[in-house]
Amino acid sequence: MDMNEIKEIFFQECEEQLAELESGLLRLNDGDRDPETVNAVFRAVHSIKGGAGAFALDDLVSFAHVFETTLDCVRSNKLEPTQDVLKVMLKSADVLADLTNVARDGGSVDQARSAQLIRELEALAKGEAPPAAEAPAPKAAAPKAASAPKPAPVAAAAAPNDEGFVPVAFSFDDFGGEEEAMIEHPAYEVVFKPKSELYTKGNEATLLLRDLSRLGEMSIHCNMDSLPPLDQMDPEAAYFSWKVSIRTDKGEDAIRSVFEFAEWDCELDVIAADAGEGADGETEELPMQPVPFDLSALDEEPHAPLGVVEEEEQIAAAQEAVTAAQTASNVVQMAANTSRAAAAEKGAAAAAAAQNNAQQASAAGQTIRVDLDRVDRLINLVGELVINQAMLSQSVIENDSNGVSSINMGLEELQQLTREIQDSVMAIRAQPVKPVFQRMARTVREIADITGKSVRLVTEGENTEVDKTVIDKLAEPLTHMIRNAVDHGLEMPEKRLAAGKSAEGTVKLTAKHRSGRIVIELSDDGAGINREKVRQKAIDNDLIAADANLSDEEIDNLIFHAGFSTADKVSDLSGRGVGMDVVKRSIQALGGRINISSKPGQGSVFTMSLPLTLAVLDGMVVTVAGQTLVVPLTAIVETLQPDAAAIHSFGATQRLISIRNSFCPLVDVGRILNFRATQANPVEGVALLVESEGGGQRALMVDAIQGQRQVVIKSLEANYTHVPGIAAATILGDGRVALILDVDAVVAASRGQPLNLETSLAAAG
């Protein structure tokens, strides 16, 4: 592995740390005062600083250092994380992200901005109010000694050393007042009765008891009443049983976990005894053994063929060592502690917090980093497998006249399996939308700053998963929309107050799964769309006739027209007149749809519906002029067999179909795609009612429906060239290539617009 690869890993980790940093800061901003949140934030900056130092990224290091110092003040309760403080911190997180990007990709950062933030951070660290705002003076918490009988860890902040570093609050519970602490540890009575199987399976009671002794101070009584004389005994049977009194702060779970691998082969009772009670009578004759030290010799014993217990114990020892090292080096790595450690901490508030965090950490699950190319190759191969399987089953069906052979049964199972494999492989690419949403938080902050508006971004459903390709392509349109929402949607604070709203505007971003698609909603509580203004602008720009009769919805949708902007003057942020037009096209390129609904005075809601993946598609396989086409199922509202009476001519070439008392234009797909020269007779075919952009419906005429199936999308652009009206291609079971219809392009063509490149759906290859 060369230096560049290591550096690349560092930057990948930076991304994760930055995300962690931002979400932590946002949690603090929402009033979360959990010390672990502060620690997580601190840790993120600290890790970035550490890594950057290794690569001599000086700008990054110096900024991270200042940032870290200020965060440390928050961590040690010297600085209260007020909204104003967090504002500076969030901005600093942005700059840190910029610096990281610059370090990776080159370019430059806004030096003035980072210099300003460094000043602000330093001011905060010194206990001064942030220069920009009239924040309440940060309160300097007097260092408190950890001498309380049961020290609340948060309060037990120790005095910072000269560098401003403060030892971590939790760590001190393990040290100070050891004797006192010992006495206060709860006592447990453990009855341990091994069965013979315990030994035959390679477990060893002595090792279990040794592990137990590590948990705290214990006294032990061995019951050997059932031990027979030598000639009557089975040397491999269990006769001894033990009664142990132990005092430990690690809790019952830790005691039980010692016997975890032996629990089926022994009888085990763990009873919490009264803390004040002394050692019980049976054990009096035995001295209390300060076991951890006494056993040092045993630790060095040769490790010959031993059971799981031994390894388990080594791991535990390693963990202990790690924990101790962390405590000593003052690097808070609570997350590294495993659930074992979590189980061990019980009782004190600190322990509870640590437990939560450790649980969260373990809930996050284990991950590995895989090169995206490899995943894509796998997805491609699985796609081929699906096609191959379809081809195989088709040829079996064709050659098997009665259709009930064991081969068919096997094929069905194979089909299910391939489908499952495909789903699982797709799930590998699926990622939560959280990173994109987090980027939006930054956009909102920046725009709010520039426009002087006060904005709160609320996000929901960040963990909704969608294919990585979709996520990657989602950021740009979303940024545009967020900018629009803040710049155009929300009013200035004075105006909001005058309208009886709170001065702070809210922009809400939500994601959810709905019928196999991901729906992303962006709503604001601003003024809503000014329809009069939109209409006037559209007339001025010759988009509509001055006397056009448009519904509210149609007016709202005008904002998606190219070259449309209602902003009186073009600003830096939006209003270049490309915003919503570009947004719509990007969303369509992802195979998605976008809708707007707006209520004057109450705000607007943009709803985007996107496919979960760009690799497969559920489609309706249809025949048009002898060709097989696939129509994306998501576009189809219903299918119907047209009745001659329902078909009406309109103008020279147009035809309408009457469906439930409304008329809908009939679009002959074969004619539009030039598959045939003359229009087909609608009565002989099938009409697919599709939803097109702008909400209007069209009836697509096809000759026949073959069926529904999931198809693997193969990019036409990548393998051939772009074909107008066609989104992509797929390979059917019989090995033939079928084209996937670009419904919106076909509908647009039916309106008289030529089929062009721009409206096509770009499919993932």
Next chain:
Amino acid sequence: MATRKAAQKSLSLAPVLDLNEANTLHGKLMALRGSNLVIDASAVERVGALCVQVLLAGAKSWEEDKHSFAFSKVSDAFTKTTQLIGVNIDHLMAKEI
């Protein structure tokens, strides 16, 4: 005084007294019954509960037989393990050797 001069036998314990050794140790002890026994546990590096059981069962049987059963030398590991598991062998330690 020692009119009945019982034969004294000795047994040196293996370094590792684990599951596999329990049967062997049992066999060795059975073969040594009927005489006073001195056990050398100085080479013991590791001892499992099963072998401790066998040794204690031996001590019991020897006591019934009115023969002496004593440890001459014990290793640190042996002492610590027996202590750990709450088995007191102090009374089995040979005092006057």
